[in-house]
Amino acid sequence: MTIVQAHLGEIAALATAICWALNAMAFEAGGKRVGSLSVNYIRFFVAFPLLAITAFFTRGLAFPVDATGSAWFYLSISGLIGFVLGDIFLFQALVEIGSRITLLIKSMGPPIAALAGFLIMGESISVTGLLGMLITMLGIALVILSRNPEGKKMKLNRPLRGIIYALLGALGQAMGLIFSKLGMGSYNPLAATQIRIIAAFLVFTILITLRKKWSEIRVAFNDKKAIGHIAIGAILGPFIGVTFSLVALQYAPAGIVSSLTSISPILIIPFSIGVFKEKVLPKEILGALISILGVIILFLR
Secondary structure (H helix, E strand, C coil): CCCCHHHHHHHHHHHHHHHHHHHHHHHHHHHHCCCHHHHHHHHHHHHHHHHHHHHHHHHCCCCCCCCCCCHHHHHHHHHHHHHHHHHHHHHHHHHHHHHHHHHHHCCHHHHHHHHHHCCCCCCCCCHHCCCCCCCHHHHHHHHHHEEEECCCEEEEEECHHHHHHHHHHHEEEEHHHHHHHHHHHHCCHHHHHHHHHHHHHHHHHHHHHCCHHHHHHHHHHCCCHHHHHHHHHHHHHHHHHHHHHHHHHHCHEEEEEEEEHHHHHHHHHHHHHHHCCCCCCCHHHHHHHHHHHHHHHHHHC
């Protein structure tokens, strides 16, 4: 067995983290042009055909017709929670507070997943795990809190609404991860992603119809720059990134996968400085490092 084969899950998790960093930047740029709802919906028109073509050439089936009823059930729930509820809030957070801070707050996902596992599945949380949660929250607080000019009180340095959206997005993605694990088992990751997308696409179609937002979607399709950003984000996110994450889940423990995929807030910092010309404070870099350290400690055994 080669090193790559022995650590396929970990390598896939690292690749996922890179995809998340670049994907968040692309969707931030697209969302600021046409709105988060349009980005959420249009990305599926890019991702699903790519998944279908790849699935056909790699497994002989373009669509997940061989999935069991149990897989459809759990993966559909995963799609609804992760791609719909989670991403509705997460994409709006990208517009409100930017991709760098959104990804940092999203690093709360693993602690949330661990807590959900404790409450729903009866999984244990060690003292070390609790320490990891606290350290992660400390790192995030260091970034989003600052002293007022008088230096007496702490205040949020980002819009509260955006922070709440990012937290809700992290919650949705964490719960989606749990249901993905339940539904996928040894099933093909590409097909599993397709099921999640199908469920999410149907729900988004209903939501857009009920909210009478089809004119907004049409305008977005006519914005070539926005479509370009969305296409890049869709290729890196729902296609490559999600598939890598599911491969990682199959070949590595969920804790390790969550830890490795959570380093996106660190990976995105150089891009934020170089592409968005953001001024990143030393305490924000330190906060990101602390939060990732907390995630790693959370899953130490």
